[in-house]
Amino acid sequence: xxxxxxxxEFIDWMMACEFLIQKTAQLSDAGYEQALxxxxxxxxxxxxxxxx
Numbered sequence: 001x002x003x004x005x006x007x008x009e010f011i012d013w014m015m016a017c018e019f020l021i022q023k024t025a026q027l028s029d030a031g032y033e034q035a036l037x038x039x040x041x042x043x044x045x046x047x048x049x050x051x052x
Contacts, residue, residue, distance in 0.1 A: 025035035 021035050021039060024039055025032050030038060
């Protein structure tokens with residue numbers, strides 16, 4: 001299987017997201033699922049702010 005640059009960027013991005021979720025869970029004493037929700041809510045709020 002050939003890995004393209006796009007795949008590498010995607011894998012890097014996924015690893016960064018995974019790290020962010022783990023760190024959020026750790027720092028907020030939230031579980032993994034809760035940390036994921038917090039990050040998703042935050043990004044949605046941010047998106048709404050930009051679209052205004």
